[in-house]
Amino acid sequence: METEAGRKLSLTGLLVGFIAGLPQLFFPILAVLYGAGNSDRGLLLMPVLIFGLLAASLLFRWISWMRFAYYVGHEDIRIESGLLNRSARSIPYERIQDVGIEQKPLARLFGLSEVKLETGSGSGDEAKLSYVTMIEAERLRALVRAHKSGVIVVPSPANAAAETERDDAAPPIFAMNIARVLTLGFYSFSLVILAILGGLAQQFDFLLSFDLYDIDAWRDSAKNNGYVIDAVSRCARIFAGVAALFGLIVIGFATGIIRTFLREYGFRLDVSPRGFRRRRGLLTLTDVVMPIHRVQAATIYTGPIRKRRGWHGLKFISLAGDSDKAQKGDSNHIVAPLANLAEIERILTAAKIDPAGPDVIFLRGRPAWWLVQLMAAGLVIIAGIIALIVAADAGWKAMLLLALLPLALGSAFLQWRFSLYAVDGDNLLVCGGWWQQRMTIAPQIKIQTAEISQGPVARFFGLCKIHFGIAGGTLSISALCISEARLIAAQVIEQVAALDYSKISAPKI
Amino acid sequence: MTDPTMTNPENIDAYYDDHALNPIDPRYIPVTRITSAIMMLFPIVGAGVLEFTISPIPGIFILPILLIAAYFVFAVPARKYRRWGYHMGADRLRIISGYLFHSDTIVPFGRIQHIDVEQGPVQRPYGLATLTVYTAGNHNSAVSLPCLSHEDALAMREAIRAHIKRDLH
Structure with missing residues (x-):
């Protein structure tokens, strides 16, 4: 099969990449300055070394530019790269989910842009062309779209307010009232705050004006206030023990309830045309859209105590939510933190996953x-x-x-x-x-x-x-x-x- | 292209064992020897330095390291080679590998996102290449088949790519 001749990246882009990469050279240059400062002829060496460092960086960039070529074929885009490790990557058009064009300020100055071919592969190790001219980037995008025609979704105009209004008008598929959120908080007993406080006390105890663990100091302090502690009776010890245990329990429940309340307050899950839309949070309200076709699997989870009350949680295993970059790292796809099985079944059905019936043989x-x-x-x-x-x-x-x-x-x-x-x-x-x-x-x-x-x-x-x-x-x-x-x-x-x-x-x- | 024997419990082992596996290129052994030797160079140099500086008994650092290196360079590659095998089906690629830890992986062509043919510096003089297929899964997001002849790797890439293309129509 024939492909057009290999194309090179923009040579101006080499310069842009070099300038954009300068901050990465900050520490090596710092090391050079430090090293040269210690030597006798430091002042003489310094410019030579820094120049050498910059030249080496430019040389490596030039070599990788020389060895980099991409081919736009009839069925795929191929990228060849590498000096010692020659790599030839083939990306069939059908697999390209999206062509991202990114223009950083410096690149825009030169009319260049970075093209990312996103395939949704699990390794996140996808194809990037940095940099090509803006015209070439547009051409590539048009080409990929043409090859995929019929599979492209034109993103609807982002009319967020109207969308929210429409979602709010319809009843949610799942929502949690305050009582439900508090119940979940009750099950989220957590002593993690003690670990944090303990760690802080250890890190910063030098800030305290007294030694926390010095019993004599406490005794002296009592004496100064008019009490004398000679011994601690068994009764007092038991009382202290019970009080400590009680304190722990109160702290554990309080932590769980407060954390849960902050995170899950106003939990609401809607089925919108774009997919599942989850809104929650008291102080920081989060709003996440999970397209239904991207839901890969669902996990129903429960704890030993909440199970007795019929409470379960549901989360999705999914590719990143929106195509939005900010949410790409967000792997938290909980769609129902505390729900009964009927509610979970309703969400599963909406996600086009058959809930397990009672007749499944495990x-x-x-x-x-x-x-x-x-x-x-x-x-x-x-x-x-x-x-x-x-x-x-x-x-x-x-x-x-x-x-x-x-x-x-x-x-x-x-x-x-x-x-x-x-x-x-x-x-x-x-x-x-x-x-x-x-x-x-x-x-x-x-x-x-x-x-x-x-x-x-x-x-x-x-x-x-x-x-x-x-x-x-x-x-x-x-x-x-x-x-x-x-x-x-x-x-x-x-x-x-x-x-x-x-x-x-x-x-x- | 459902194979009636495939999902029959009686025949399953026969089905798996019948599909003759292709071996990878036997030059995998020298290539792996060279890469292992290069990898082992670092601990050997480290042990050598310790040997000359602080060693109380001659050979206490260098000998064990040399033994381990010899094992990895001379014994392991041939054993690993014997475990490698692959089968290009009509719609799937099966790869088995592993000397201590066996693994038997099936990647349907329909799940392959993109394909790499890579030539390392040691492989190049031998005319060998590594074929890597990428899937969207978190586990096995990249499945590699090392040391095919470069032509074979390219041919397999074309076959897989052609399948992805055909599947859409």
Whole structure:
């Protein structure tokens, strides 16, 4: 197949990149200044070294410019680069989600711009042409759009106020009133504030005019106020202990309620034409749009106590929310922090994910997987006992470590009991966690890759683990025997291979 | 193109084992030897410096490092080579690899976002290249197949790209 001749980036862009990259040379130059200042002929050396540094930077940029070329073909755009590591990247037009044109002030001065070809690949390692002329950038964008015609969405005029008005008029698909937010706060008991305060006290105790932990100083202070402390009675100790425990509980609940209230106040989820729209927050109101076609899977999670009241949370596994850059790093796609199962089912249906019915048959992994982990824990405990006896001369007291064994046993048992999976119709369901329980529902067609992996120990027992690649998250099933894993991978991939990703991921027009 | 044997529990192992895997280029072994040797140069130099400066017993630093280096340079590459294999299906790429940690990965062509053919400095004199396919998944966002002949890698890239193109119509 023929492609047009390789194109080079703008040579002026080389200069722009050099100037824009100067701040990166700040520390090397600082090092040179420092080094030269210590030497006898420092004044003579300094300009020479700085000039050498700048020249080297320019030389490297020139070499990479020389070795960089892009080809605009009939079916893809190719980028060749690298001096030692020659790399040739092919980006089919169908996979280009968006062509970003960015003009930084300096580049604009020279009529240049940076072109980013975004494919939505998980590694974020995408194609960037910096810099090309503005005309070339426009040409590339038009070209990609022409090749993709029919798949392009023209962004609607950003009439945010009208949109909000329309969303507000319709009833939300899910919302939390103040009582619900407070309930969630009650379940969010947290002692993290103590860790923070403790850390601060340790960092900044030199600021206090007295020693916090000096009992004599406290005694003196009491004496100065007219009391004499000789001893602390048992009764007072118990009272202090109870008071401390009570204080901890109050602090824990207060932290949870305040943090939750600040974050979740006015929680409201709407289904707008652009996708799910989530608004929440008391002091900083956040407003996030998650396009429905970008939802890859959903996770229902709950805690041991809230589960008794039928409370669950729901979050989506998704590619970045909006195409907005600011939200790209936002991986928090919680759509219902505290909801009952009927509400969750309603949201799942709106997201085009089948909620798991009661007739789904869940399977458990092979117990041997957790037995191996238990044996490893046992070995560590025995090694600890031997080390204590030999090195610390601990005698029989070292045997107290054996008390850890039932704990490990219980934990392994619970993990085995709560790790479930099911291949049900079009969905893949994976449950895990016995304290923080969660169940992930992934439509099989949204899965990207399937990998069966096996470490040396697992191989000895004939066991393995499947990792599924999903955009924006991870999904894995462990403790399978090879045949089971192969069957699951084959079933899923058979569904996946029949459909092209750009078709299921692109918005419907 | 559903294969009736594919989702039948009875036949699944046979299905997997029947699809003969292509080996990668045997020159993977010298290439990996050279890269491992270069990588091991740093700890060897470090151990050598310690040997000359603070070593109480001759050889206490350099010998273990040399043994480890010899293991990685002479023993490991051939074993790793034997584990590498790939199969280009009609609509999917299967890659198996791993000497201690086995992995068996299937990437459907329909999920591939873009494709790299890369030639490292050691691979170039041998005419070898690494094919890397990128997917949108967080796990396995880049799946690599090292040391194919450069022509094979380019041909595979064309085949995958053609499939992505055809799939859309």
